[in-house]
Amino acid sequence: MKRSTRIFGIILLVLAVFIVGYLAGSPSRAPEHTAAGHNATKDQASGNETASASDSGKKSNVVWTCSMHPQIRLPEPGQCPICFMDLIPVTDDEGGGDEVSLRQIRLSPRAQALAEVEVTPVARRNVGLTTRLTGKVAYDETRLNEITSWVGGRLDTLYVDYTGQEVKRGERLASIYSPELFSAQAELIQANDALTRLAGSPSSLTKNTAQLTLDAARKKLALLGLSDAQIAAVLKRGKPSDHVVVTSTSSGVVIERHVTEGAYVKTGSPLFTVADLSHVWVVLEAYESDLPWIQMDRTVRFTTEAHPGETFEGNVVYIDPYVDKSTRTIRVRLDVDNEDGQLKPGMFVTAAQRSETGGGEAPLVIPASAPLLTGKRAVVYLQDPDDPALYYGREIVLGPRAGNVYIVREGLSEGDLVVTSGAFKIDSAVQIKARPSMMNPDTGAPAPAGHEHHTEGAPAGPAAEMADMEMNTYAYDVPYDFAKQLPQLAQHFAVIEDGVYAAQQGATGVTTVRGLYKQFYDAICGIDPTAITDKEAALQWKELSMLLRNDSYLGSEAEDIDEAARIFKEFQGHFDTLSRTFPLQPKAQAATLPTTPEFGESLSRILQSYLALHAALANDDLDAAHAAAQEIQNQVNKAPADNLSDDAADVWQQSSEEMLDALGPVVSGKDLDSVRNAFQPLSTALSGLLTRFGGPNGAPIYEMFCSMAFGGKGGTWLQTQKDVLNPYYGQAMLGCGEVQREIEPAETTQAAPGTSGAKPSSILDTPDSFRQALAPIVSAYLSMQQELAKDDLAAAKNQAKAISLALPMVDDSVLSEAPAAIWSDTRAALEKGAAAVESSPDLTAARVGFRTLSQAMLTVVDRLGAGKQRGLYEAFCPMAFDDTGGTWVQEGETIENPYFGESMLQCGEIKRPLGAQ
Numbered sequence: 001m002k003r004s005t006r007i008f009g010i011i012l013l014v015l016a017v018f019i020v021g022y023l024a025g026s027p028s029r030a031p032e033h034t035a036a037g038h039n040a041t042k043d044q045a046s047g048n049e050t051a052s053a054s055d056s057g058k059k060s061n062v063v064w065t066c067s068m069h070p071q072i073r074l075p076e077p078g079q080c081p082i083c084f085m086d087l088i089p090v091t092d093d094e095g096g097g098d099e100v101s102l103r104q105i106r107l108s109p110r111a112q113a114l115a116e117v118e119v120t121p122v123a124r125r126n127v128g129l130t131t132r133l134t135g136k137v138a139y140d141e142t143r144l145n146e147i148t149s150w151v152g153g154r155l156d157t158l159y160v161d162y163t164g165q166e167v168k169r170g171e172r173l174a175s176i177y178s179p180e181l182f183s184a185q186a187e188l189i190q191a192n193d194a195l196t197r198l199a200g201s202p203s204s205l206t207k208n209t210a211q212l213t214l215d216a217a218r219k220k221l222a223l224l225g226l227s228d229a230q231i232a233a234v235l236k237r238g239k240p241s242d243h244v245v246v247t248s249t250s251s252g253v254v255i256e257r258h259v260t261e262g263a264y265v266k267t268g269s270p271l272f273t274v275a276d277l278s279h280v281w282v283v284l285e286a287y288e289s290d291l292p293w294i295q296m297d298r299t300v301r302f303t304t305e306a307h308p309g310e311t312f313e314g315n316v317v318y319i320d321p322y323v324d325k326s327t328r329t330i331r332v333r334l335d336v337d338n339e340d341g342q343l344k345p346g347m348f349v350t351a352a353q354r355s356e357t358g359g360g361e362a363p364l365v366i367p368a369s370a371p372l373l374t375g376k377r378a379v380v381y382l383q384d385p386d387d388p389a390l391y392y393g394r395e396i397v398l399g400p401r402a403g404n405v406y407i408v409r410e411g412l413s414e415g416d417l418v419v420t421s422g423a424f425k426i427d428s429a430v431q432i433k434a435r436p437s438m439m440n441p442d443t444g445a446p447a448p449a450g451h452e453h454h455t456e457g458a459p460a461g462p463a464a465e466m467a468d469m470e471m472n473t474y475a476y477d478v479p480y481d482f483a484k485q486l487p488q489l490a491q492h493f494a495v496i497e498d499g500v501y502a503a504q505q506g507a508t509g510v511t512t513v514r515g516l517y518k519q520f521y522d523a524i525c526g527i528d529p530t531a532i533t534d535k536e537a538a539l540q541w542k543e544l545s546m547l548l549r550n551d552s553y554l555g556s557e558a559e560d561i562d563e564a565a566r567i568f569k570e571f572q573g574h575f576d577t578l579s580r581t582f583p584l585q586p587k588a589q590a591a592t593l594p595t596t597p598e599f600g601e602s603l604s605r606i607l608q609s610y611l612a613l614h615a616a617l618a619n620d621d622l623d624a625a626h627a628a629a630q631e632i633q634n635q636v637n638k639a640p641a642d643n644l645s646d647d648a649a650d651v652w653q654q655s656s657e658e659m660l661d662a663l664g665p666v667v668s669g670k671d672l673d674s675v676r677n678a679f680q681p682l683s684t685a686l687s688g689l690l691t692r693f694g695g696p697n698g699a700p701i702y703e704m705f706c707s708m709a710f711g712g713k714g715g716t717w718l719q720t721q722k723d724v725l726n727p728y729y730g731q732a733m734l735g736c737g738e739v740q741r742e743i744e745p746a747e748t749t750q751a752a753p754g755t756s757g758a759k760p761s762s763i764l765d766t767p768d769s770f771r772q773a774l775a776p777i778v779s780a781y782l783s784m785q786q787e788l789a790k791d792d793l794a795a796a797k798n799q800a801k802a803i804s805l806a807l808p809m810v811d812d813s814v815l816s817e818a819p820a821a822i823w824s825d826t827r828a829a830l831e832k833g834a835a836a837v838e839s840s841p842d843l844t845a846a847r848v849g850f851r852t853l854s855q856a857m858l859t860v861v862d863r864l865g866a867g868k869q870r871g872l873y874e875a876f877c878p879m880a881f882d883d884t885g886g887t888w889v890q891e892g893e894t895i896e897n898p899y900f901g902e903s904m905l906q907c908g909e910i911k912r913p914l915g916a917q
Contacts, residue, residue, distance in 0.1 A: 062089050070434040090432055099535065100384065102543045103393030103437065105430050112389075115429075118421035119383045120370070122412050124362040127402040130354050131293050133332065135284035137304075137347040140335075143276035145250045149265045150225025153178030156243065158261045160254055160272065167248045173272055174246045176265065181224055185240030188217035192235055252276040255345075277345070280338045282314055284351050285329040292400030293355040294319065300334055302351035307342060312349075357407070363399065364408040367420045371398060371406060372427060372438045376554060379438040380412070381419040381426050391419065391426055393437065397550050410553045411546070436543065475581045476540065480691065481531040483583050487740055488714045489527075489548075490584040491707045492520040493575050496555070500568045503561040510561045517555030517564070519712030524548055526713060540581050547574045593648040593692050601817075602639040603689075604696035607718075608821035609635055610686055613666070614717060615824055617676060617727035618734060625675050629666040632682075636660060651692050658685035676728050680710070683717045690718070690743050696818065706737035716740065720822050723829040723855045734832070764819045766865050773810040774866035777803050777830065781857050782870075784837070785890055788850060788898035789905060793843050800837035800849070807831060822863055829856035847899050851881070854888040861889060861914045877908035889914065 064087035066072045066080035078087055107115065157175040160167060167173065191214040198210050221231050225244060234240065256273035259265060282302060286294055294316060301313045314334030323330055334351075336343065357363055371378035378398050384390040396411030412418070419426060431437040499516045502508045524545055532538045551571035558564035578584070595603070609631040616624035636659055641652045662685060665678035687703055695701040702719050709715030709728040717727050724737040784799035807830060812823050829852060836849025858874060860866045872889055880886030880899040888898055895908045 064088065065090055065432060065434070067432065070432050070440070073434060099539060100390070101392035101394070102539050103430055103435055105391055105426060105433060105435070106389050107391060107426070107429075108389065112422075115422040115425040117383075117391075117419060117426070119417040120367055120420045122364055122366055122408070122414055122416040122418055124364055124414050126357045126362045127365055127405055127407065128354060128356040129293055129400075129402040130352055131286070131290045133284040133286055133290065133300075133351040133353070135282055135302075135332075135349055135351065137336075137343045137345050137349060138281045138283050139255070139275045139277075139345050140279050140281050143250075143252070143279060145248075145252070145274045145276075146270050147173060147246065147248060147272040147274060149176060149246065149267060149269045149271055150223075151176060151178040151181050151244060152266045153181070153244075153264070155259055155261060155263050155265055155271075158257075158259075161257070161261070163254050163257050165254050167251065167254060167274060169248055169251045171248045172245050173248055174259075175243050176246060177243050178224075179242065181221075181226075181244050182240050182242040184217070184220050184224060185234050188214070188221060188231070188234060189238060189240060191217045246271060248272075248274060250274055250276060275345075277341060277343075278337070278339050280336050280343050280345060282334040282336050282343075282349055282351070284332045284334065284349075285324075285327065286319075286332050287329055288323065289401060291319075291330060293402075294332055294353065298353065298355075300351050300353045302334075302349045304343070304347050304349050306344070306347060310342075312336060312343065355402075357402075364412055364414060365402070365405040366408055366412070366418050368401060368404050368406055370418045370420045370423060371396070372423055373398075374438060377550060378406075379423075379427065379441075381423045383417040383419065385417055393427065393430060395441075395546055395550055397553055410550060474579065474583050476534060476537040478537055478582060479531040479533065481688070482527075482529060484687075484741075485527045486582055486584045488523050488705065488707065489520070489575075489578070491705070491714070492516070492523050492712075495707065496520060496568065496571075500561070500565055504565060510558060510564055513561065513564045514556050514558055515712070517552045517558070517567075519707075521549060521552035521556055522711070522713050524552065537582075544574065544578045544581060548578065593651060594645060595648065595693055596640070596643045598640045599644060599652075600693075600696055602635060603693060604818050604821065606632060606635045606639070606686070607690070607696055607701070608817050608824075610682075610718065611720065611821050611824050613679070614719065614725070614727050615828055617672070617679060618725040618730055618828065620672060620730040622669075622672055622675065625672075626667060626669075629663050629675075633660065633663050633667065636663075648693070651689065655685050655689035659689075672730070677710075679717070679727060680715045683715075687716065687718060687743070695743055701743040703740045703743060704737050705740040708733075708736060718743075719825055721825045721829045721856060721859065723832065723852050725825070725828055725832070764822070764863055764865065765816070766819050767814045770811070770814055770819075771864070771866050773806075774860055774864065776806045777810075778857070778860065778867040778870070780806065781853060781889065782891060784850065784853070785888055785898045786896065788843070788847060789896040789901055791843060791901040793840070793846055796846055796850075797838050797840070800834045800846075803830060803834040803853070804838065807834075819864060822859060826856050826859045826864070829853075830860075843901070847886075848881075850888070850898060851886050854886070857889045858887070858914070872914045874911040874914055875908050876911050879904070879907060887911075 064074045064077050066083065066085055066087055068085060069080055069082045072080050072082065072087070074087060077089070079085065080087060107117070154177045155174055156177050159172045159174060191210065195207070195210040195214050198207050201207055218231055221234070222228075225246070226234075227247075230245075252274040254272050255275045258270045258272065265271070284300075284302075296316055296319065298316050299313055300316060301311050303311055314336035316332060317335045318333040320331040366380065371380050376397060377395055379393055379395055381391050381393050384392070394411055397409040399407030399409045401407075427437045427439065431439050496513070496516045499508060499513045503510060503513050527545070529538065529541050529545075532541060548571070551567060551574055555564055555567045555571065558567060609628050613625055613628035613632065616622075616628055636656050639652070639656070641649055641656075644652060659682055662678050662680075662682035666675050666682065669675035669678065690696075690701055700720065702722055703716055704719055704724060704726075705714060705716050706726055706728055707714045709726075715728050719725060722739050724735050724739075726734055726736045729736055780799045780802040784796050784803075787795040787799060807827060810827070812820055812827075815823060833849050833851075833853030833856060836852060837846045840846035840849055861872050862874075870891055872891060873893060874887060875890050875895060875897075876885060876887050877897055877899055878885045880897075886899045890896060893910050895906045895910070897905055897907050900907055
């Protein structure tokens with residue numbers, strides 16, 4: 001009965017608890033339970049400040065994101081479309097102020113306290129590190145000697161019968177009974193006796209034979225291991241011995257005995273191993289992190305337990321080129337003198353090496369707690385010195401660790417405030433905001449290609465509307481002053497790509513590849529981004545240039561080609577992002593500024609003098625360069641700029657000041673190197689000027705680029721011909737370079753309907769006498785074209801010689817300034833092409849020279865008016881020169897291909913007639 005009552009009571013109690021719980025949980029007066037409220041509660045429980053943001057969503061800019069997929073950012077609560085987790089609220093309000101980095105975040109004072117943020121200024125100081133290593137004493141392998149038997153026989157006596165016994169060089173070790181040795185000694189004695197008996201013989205032949213026999217017997221005994229003294233003893237004794245004594249070939253300690261007394265041995269059988277312990281090795285084991293501080297020939301001190309308080313030292317003579325797979329250590333070998341014999345092979349040693357940085361500027365160092373490590377690269381967070389609430393990330397390149405600090409190789413400057421505590425928490429917060437971070441470095445990349453942009457400063461109109469209809473292949477249009485610096489990066493990248501491939505094929509070495517990476521590093525460090533006005537584009541450039549600088553810096557220090565290739569994979573990814581973000585081949589800026597006729601004539605004279613300076617440098621003529629530079633100064637100083645518009649006057653003032661600054665060193669330069677160094681900024685200033693005003697007199701102007709100039713930084717210059725005439729290397733590398741872009745003439749005409757679209761240029765006003773002087777050159781060129789079409793090398797060379805002879809007969813003093821400027825470059829190209837054909841060893845080389853002539857001939861006919869009555873046409877073969885194409889000038893419209901000759905005589909097409917007004 002009591003039991004039944006107890007069970008019934010328990011049941012009632014359970015029911016009561018259930019009812020109370022149900023009533024307490026019913027939503028009789030509870031507010032609406034939203035996802036926002038749920039998440040806010042969770043955030044409050046964890047101490048997260050974002051809960052208050054959800055309560056005041058109308059007052060702050062709140063977005064909803066996924067903690068696992070921060071790229072999901074929605075204006076309202078819900079679930080992540082990827083993992084279906086509840087979204088959490090985060091504030092997107094950075095508190096105002098300009099953005100300084102894609103990796104930035106703003107923390108309130110309470111958030112800084114929760115993250116326990118501490119900062120330390122980056123400093124320069126010499127650091128030291130005591131590297132502690134362990135190892136063992138070992139035999140010096142270069143002082144080990146194996147004592148072997150020179151003859152076969154029975155080992156009758158061991159004079160040294162235990163290991164550890166010290167022996168001297170020449171000391172007896174064993175005695176071997178050998179019948180072979182007995183017979184060899186008997187032969188020696190018999191040969192000696194025969195020679196003695198024949199001493200008085202009149203036959204020299206007999207005596208010589210006996211002497212040869214004796215010498216052969218001596219040689220045989222020497223090969224059996226007997227010394228000269230032992231052989232002499234045999235002769236003195238006069239009877240053979242059936243035993244030979246084995247002596248030690250070096251002094252030392254017997255560390256191994258291979259035989260026992262009475263054993264039979266063969267020729268070459270090992271008997272003893274002797275080690276010279278006056279000099280030993282100490283083999284230490286170093287971890288990978290210790291290697292930067294261990295260098296060849298450095299003295300290392302060590303101690304042993306056998307001699308407490310006594311310090312020994314040795315020099316580092318060898319470092320293993322590989323890592324031991326089982327211990328993950330690298331063996332480091334010391335050479336140690338051991339004359340007193342205190343060091344015994346097998347002893348354990350403890351080494352300590354003190355390394356100091358020095359010998360130059362102290363390195364930048366940061367506390368070891370600051371970087372978030374990702375290999376040689378690391379991410380650090382910096383505090384803005386002007387805004388303590390603002391933090392931003394930066395990828396850097398670390399050097400070796402020295403105790404509690406890291407040496408910084410690239411990415412920081414002295415005085416930067418680096419976060420030393422709380423960096424990982426800041427990185428997590430940055431990741432939540434879908435910004436680039438250590439955990440997700442690719443977040444924040446620019447929008448995919450295909451966005452439509454207007455070029456900054458471009459005028460509206462039909463041309464602009466047409467441009468807007470086309471999709472760009474990059475995310476941002478940027479000012480030309482910035483964009484014009486980018487093509488060199490594409491050129492350096494292509495060279496690195498080829499270099500890495502060539503090194504992998506064994507065609508070049510890692511040293512060459514390191515140099516190519518260094519050239520890219522110097523080039524990107526030299527780019528000035530101040531012209532970028534779009535803030536978002538400026539931040540993207542800051543991020544991408546940082547990554548590419550680090551890539552190229554690491555590549556410049558690659559230890560082997562495998563490492564250089566691994567770096568290139570990441571480098572290529574970052575460069576691809578750059579190519580999708582910015583125009584690596586920018587279009588020339590439109591020449592929108594109006595000029596007066598007087599100013600246009602002045603520009604023409606400046607350009608003519610510049611081209612004369614360029615020609616002087618290409619010919620290595622210092623005196624002519626000085627004269628041309630002086631003339632440019634005069635023309636710049638007296639240019640009539642009074643009637644220019646305000647915008648045009650501002651451009652002229654800036655450009656003229658830059659040109660005059662560059663011209664000073666050109667005029668006073670005492671050698672070609674100093675003049676060429678100043679020619680680069682002069683070219684840059686004039687290029688920018690002509691880009692805004694257009695080429696004077698309607699002449700096309702080409703901006704050329706040589707990637708090898710100035711130690712790989714590259715150099716630009718201007719020409720009126722596409723054929724390269726390098727002013728930075730002169731005759732040493734005259735053809736090194738390429739066309740980077742064309743500066744459009746101030747006035748151009750459109751192609752006639754039905755033509756290929758090429759822009760025929762107007763013929764300049766040149767005297768008839770000048771055109772008549774050019775006629776023999778045109779005739780010789782056309783004959784050369786015919787001869788090459790017939791594969792006749794000798795005849796083509798004759799026509800090249802005719803061009804070379806005709807060029808000095810052309811009097812250019814009758815020309816006005818504009819035609820004279822064009823003829824200066826054209827003549828140089830004609831001379832170069834004719835010389836190349838005349839000296840060519842085969843048709844292939846002759847056709848390369850002919851292509852140079854053809855580019856110049858287009859100008860001779862189309863701009864200078866020579867041969868305009870002959871019915872000349874511009875022809876083009878797209879397959880010539882490995883599908884890069886080749887142009888030439890010919891009479892008539894029937895194709896006669898000079899680049900393929902009889903094999904493909906009619907390959908090509910007529911592009912346009914020449915000589916038309």
